[in-house]
Amino acid sequence: MNIMRRLLFLFVFLAMPVFATQVDEDPMDRQVQDIAKDLRCAVCQNQPVAESNSELAHDMRKLIREQLQAGKSREEIMNYFVERYGDYILLNPPSRGAGTVVWLAPVGILLLVGISGYLFLRNRVRPTMPLPPKLSKEDAERVRVARKEAGQ
Amino acid sequence: MFTDSLSINFIELGHFAAYLAFMVALIQGMAPILAQTLRIPRLAQLSVNASVAVFVLTTVGGLALVHAFVTSNFSVQYVAANSNTLLPLFYKIAALWGGHEGSLYLWVWILTLYTLIVSWHGRKQYPEHLPVILAVQGWLMVGFFGLILFLSNPFERLFPIPADGNDLNPLLQDPGMVFHPPMLYLGYVGFSVPFAFAMTALITRWRSELWTGLIRRWTLIAWGFLTTGILLGGWWAYYELGWGGYWAWDPVENASFMPWLLGTALVHSITVQDRRRMLHAWNIFLVISTFSLSLLGTFLVRSGVLSSVHAFAVDPGRGTYILVFMTLVLTVSFGIFMARGRYQQAEETITSLLSRESLFVWNNVLFLVACASVLLGTLYPLALDALSGQKITVGPPYFNTVMVPIFLVVMLLMAVGPLVPWRKANPERLRARLLLPLLIGVTAAVVMSVFLQSVHWTGPVAVGLALFAAANLLTDLLRTVRQRRAQLKESLGRALGRTVLGNRRHYGGMLVHFGIVIIALGLVGSGLFRSELMVAMAPGDVMDIAGEHLRFEGVSSRQGQNYEAVQGRFTLLNSGRTVAPERRRYLRQQMPTTEIGIDSTILRDVYVVLSEAAEGDWNVPAGGKWAVHVYVNPLVRFIWSGGVIILLGLFFSLGGRQADRKPQEKPVRAVVATK
Numbered sequence: 001m002n003i004m005r006r007l008l009f010l011f012v013f014l015a016m017p018v019f020a021t022q023v024d025e026d027p028m029d030r031q032v033q034d035i036a037k038d039l040r041c042a043v044c045q046n047q048p049v050a051e052s053n054s055e056l057a058h059d060m061r062k063l064i065r066e067q068l069q070a071g072k073s074r075e076e077i078m079n080y081f082v083e084r085y086g087d088y089i090l091l092n093p094p095s096r097g098a099g100t101v102v103w104l105a106p107v108g109i110l111l112l113v114g115i116s117g118y119l120f121l122r123n124r125v126r127p128t129m130p131l132p133p134k135l136s137k138e139d140a141e142r143v144r145v146a147r148k149e150a151g152q
Numbered sequence: 153m154f155t156d157s158l159s160i161n162f163i164e165l166g167h168f169a170a171y172l173a174f175m176v177a178l179i180q181g182m183a184p185i186l187a188q189t190l191r192i193p194r195l196a197q198l199s200v201n202a203s204v205a206v207f208v209l210t211t212v213g214g215l216a217l218v219h220a221f222v223t224s225n226f227s228v229q230y231v232a233a234n235s236n237t238l239l240p241l242f243y244k245i246a247a248l249w250g251g252h253e254g255s256l257y258l259w260v261w262i263l264t265l266y267t268l269i270v271s272w273h274g275r276k277q278y279p280e281h282l283p284v285i286l287a288v289q290g291w292l293m294v295g296f297f298g299l300i301l302f303l304s305n306p307f308e309r310l311f312p313i314p315a316d317g318n319d320l321n322p323l324l325q326d327p328g329m330v331f332h333p334p335m336l337y338l339g340y341v342g343f344s345v346p347f348a349f350a351m352t353a354l355i356t357r358w359r360s361e362l363w364t365g366l367i368r369r370w371t372l373i374a375w376g377f378l379t380t381g382i383l384l385g386g387w388w389a390y391y392e393l394g395w396g397g398y399w400a401w402d403p404v405e406n407a408s409f410m411p412w413l414l415g416t417a418l419v420h421s422i423t424v425q426d427r428r429r430m431l432h433a434w435n436i437f438l439v440i441s442t443f444s445l446s447l448l449g450t451f452l453v454r455s456g457v458l459s460s461v462h463a464f465a466v467d468p469g470r471g472t473y474i475l476v477f478m479t480l481v482l483t484v485s486f487g488i489f490m491a492r493g494r495y496q497q498a499e500e501t502i503t504s505l506l507s508r509e510s511l512f513v514w515n516n517v518l519f520l521v522a523c524a525s526v527l528l529g530t531l532y533p534l535a536l537d538a539l540s541g542q543k544i545t546v547g548p549p550y551f552n553t554v555m556v557p558i559f560l561v562v563m564l565l566m567a568v569g570p571l572v573p574w575r576k577a578n579p580e581r582l583r584a585r586l587l588l589p590l591l592i593g594v595t596a597a598v599v600m601s602v603f604l605q606s607v608h609w610t611g612p613v614a615v616g617l618a619l620f621a622a623a624n625l626l627t628d629l630l631r632t633v634r635q636r637r638a639q640l641k642e643s644l645g646r647a648l649g650r651t652v653l654g655n656r657r658h659y660g661g662m663l664v665h666f667g668i669v670i671i672a673l674g675l676v677g678s679g680l681f682r683s684e685l686m687v688a689m690a691p692g693d694v695m696d697i698a699g700e701h702l703r704f705e706g707v708s709s710r711q712g713q714n715y716e717a718v719q720g721r722f723t724l725l726n727s728g729r730t731v732a733p734e735r736r737r738y739l740r741q742q743m744p745t746t747e748i749g750i751d752s753t754i755l756r757d758v759y760v761v762l763s764e765a766a767e768g769d770w771n772v773p774a775g776g777k778w779a780v781h782v783y784v785n786p787l788v789r790f791i792w793s794g795g796v797i798i799l800l801g802l803f804f805s806l807g808g809r810q811a812d813r814k815p816q817e818k819p820v821r822a823v824v825a826t827k
Contacts, residue, residue, distance in 0.1 A: 023681050045458070051395040086543065090545060091548060102544075110521045117513050120513065124498075125503070131804045140276060
């Protein structure tokens with residue numbers, strides 16, 4: 001281990017440049033990540049391609065980069081992956097075919113539950129308050145004492 | 153050799169105790185039924201004694217497993233699969249819930265613990281209902297013990313005995329992961345208590361203020377644990393997984409979020425029953441649904457169905473058992489609800505549509521829609537795959553699109569709701585009170601959208617609503633204090649203290665709301681204003697991100713108890729502080745993992761990941777350039793701080809006196825309230 005460590009330090013020392021250099025991101029990287037964020041890594045458990053370290057994700061990022069360099073648009077690249085893997089590859093389900101259900105259902109549920117809630121409230125509203133029950137003698141006395149204490 | 157044979161005896165003793173616990177749980181479940189059919193009322197008391205015995209026996213079984221882990225007894229299959237000799241002691245114990253079998257055992261142990269507390273507590277307060285409550289919990293135990301003992305037994309032995317165990321997943325070797333599952337389970341299982349009370353209310357037609365108060369308390373306790381568990385899970389994901397975020401709408405996360413959503417609805421609607429004697433049946437429905445979702449959450453994560461629908465088929469026994477058990481719980485509980493729910497009718501009506509109780513109904517509507525949407529988004533792809541083989545993915549972009557608008561309306565309700573009185577609000581007075589806070593909120597939203605034009609529309613709206621809510625909380629408190637001072641001529645400190653302490657339930661709840669506001673700001677900050685940069689850096693290089701300058705100083709090697717690591721050092725040139733992300737390789741599993749380096753202030757986290765180099769060895773990248781992934785996440789600390797505030801509010805609220813404890817005070821308080 002010690003030899004390892006020394007080698008590593010030597011390595012680091014040699015690699016250290018004399019002046020600090022400013023490094024910046026490759027703008028292409030950002031574009032690749034933007035597309036990879038919305039694609040599912042097909043072999044991982046619910047991970048976007050952008051965040052996965054699997055080999056497939058590496059390859060897919062490489063593919064995206066190549067296609068971007070070839071001048072393809074985001075749409076075209078997405079379609080390319082959909083053609084190869086199916087809608088499964090999209091993290092945002094498409095609003096066609098089986099995906100329609102997922103997009104329409106929340107609206108349907110909202111309408112259903114919302115209307116039920118409204119009907120419930122409307123049926124339960126009795127605008128006049130029921131008369132308060134008459135106080136017992138002891139309670140009336142208590143109220144009198146409490147009012148007195150509160151300075152009324 | 154002697155210790156070895158002794159530990160073998162321990163594990164068999166534990167195994168035996170678990171079987172006994174299963175049988176005693178069966179007695180606990182049967183006792184009131186037998187008492188009813190044989191007409192021997194005294195027999196029902198058996199369930200009370202049984203609940204103590206089950207707890208003791210389950211604890212013995214659990215201790216035997218802990219002993220097996222601590223002594224590295226690899227003749228136990230579960231220990232061999234989840235631990236090894238190099239593992240630090242702390243993680244050896246935590247490995248007990250690192251796998252499927254052990255976490256189910258933890259689940260059932262917590263269930264016996266809650267049952268013990270209920271039977272202790274109920275002996276004086278509600279002795280006539282106690283046997284039925286315990287019987288309901290007894291049947292749940294029977295269901296879980298059946299799964300544990302016959303289909304996923306942590307006491308299973310292994311022969312020949314391996315020299316060393318596998319390892320606990322390195323990702324789980326983290327303090328966040330040690331406390332996350334127990335907290336989550338304390339929350340999940342906590343809902344079994346209101347569930348048992350609700351079933352009992354249906355069976356024995358028990359309805360009283362005591363019942364409402366008990367449901368409220370137990371729901372708050374379970375909700376508190378669940379909230380803590382979810383936040384700890386987010387914290388763990390943030391510190392351990394290294395993708396810069398804390399919540400990914402992963403099905404595993406959704407599984408815990410669904411009972412949280414319904415639990416939140418329940419916490420509010422049970423207050424309506426407490427204060428206005430309405431929604432009795434609805435609350436029972438919510439209790440049953442919340443607990444069912446807790447069960448679903450446990451099973452979704454534990455059945456392996458999430459990784460692929462086909463994992464379910466690999467072990468058909470376990471999958472079928474879980475499906476049958478869930479179906480049984482759902483049909484029996486909802487069946488009893490259908491048959492007996494009509495005895496739980498409201499005693500009062502709603503006076504006005506503009507009243508606190510009516511807003512609580514809308515709160516319930518929204519949380520129900522939110523929960524149903526998450527349920528659908530989580531289960532639909534699974535169902536589609538299982539039924540037609542068609543695969544779709546419902547990922548984070550979908551959930552954000554659907555859930556954020558719902559939560560914005562929830563925030564609006566949260567801002568206005570506490571100012572609207574019970575029964576009937578006076579619209580003019582309400583308008584006057586809302587004016588200043590509304591102005592604050594709208595100003596914040598407008599300023600934000602003017603200065604940050606590129607930001608998504610949800611940002612300014614959420615910030616505006618959050619500030620509107622916070623301003624309402626503050627002005628409402630100040631108004632009450634001012635009124636009190638004017639009437640009673642008290643000093644400011646005394647009036648403030650008396651106001652807050654005099655209504656701990658209310659102000660505890662308001663503190664929870666304040667915590668939610670803080671979390672909302674944290675979510676907006678870290679969700680919409682995250683900066684991210686991925687660069688290749690050699691030692692000495694400097695990178696700029698979101699006004700921060702980071703210099704890469706170099707790397708050094710480090711040796712942990714069961715891993716070797718290479719540690720990078722970065723200096724933040726603005727403050728001179730350093731962060732030290734690592735790449736680790738665990739000796740047993742060889743797969744390299746990352747440890748994140750974070751420099752955290754209240755306003756932003758600088759989050760540095762030493763990523764995998766495209767080429768080269770795991771600790772010596774090719775060409776001397778490391779792939780460095782840096783995020784600047786604003787306001788992440790708000791999320792964790794908000795969580796702490798929520799818990800403080802909860803404790804404060806639970807410490808308050810229960811409405812039903814001192815009925816003699818009621819008339820006097822009523823006078824003060826109507827003045």
